[in-house]
Amino acid sequence: MQHLTFGVDSLTEAQNLKNILWDSYQVRGEVEIIPQEHDKYRVNVISEKDLTPSQLEKLPGKQG
Numbered sequence: 001m002q003h004l005t006f007g008v009d010s011l012t013e014a015q016n017l018k019n020i021l022w023d024s025y026q027v028r029g030e031v032e033i034i035p036q037e038h039d040k041y042r043v044n045v046i047s048e049k050d051l052t053p054s055q056l057e058k059l060p061g062k063q064g
Helices: 011-024 053-058
Strands: 002-008 029-035 041-047
Touching: 002 011, 011 029, 011 041
Parallel strands: none
Antiparallel strands: 002 041, 029 041
């Protein structure tokens, strides 16, 4: 299991990140999109499948 947190600049980017994780990387688990200040969003992911460092580098947003 892997816990990841990303910061993105819009709801659209957050939804795109979720779609990439679910559709392209077949991640299953929990994805939470949380509004932040200044129209930014945090995306928390608890993945049942571990992603490789190269997969993580390709994802949009800033990993925190």
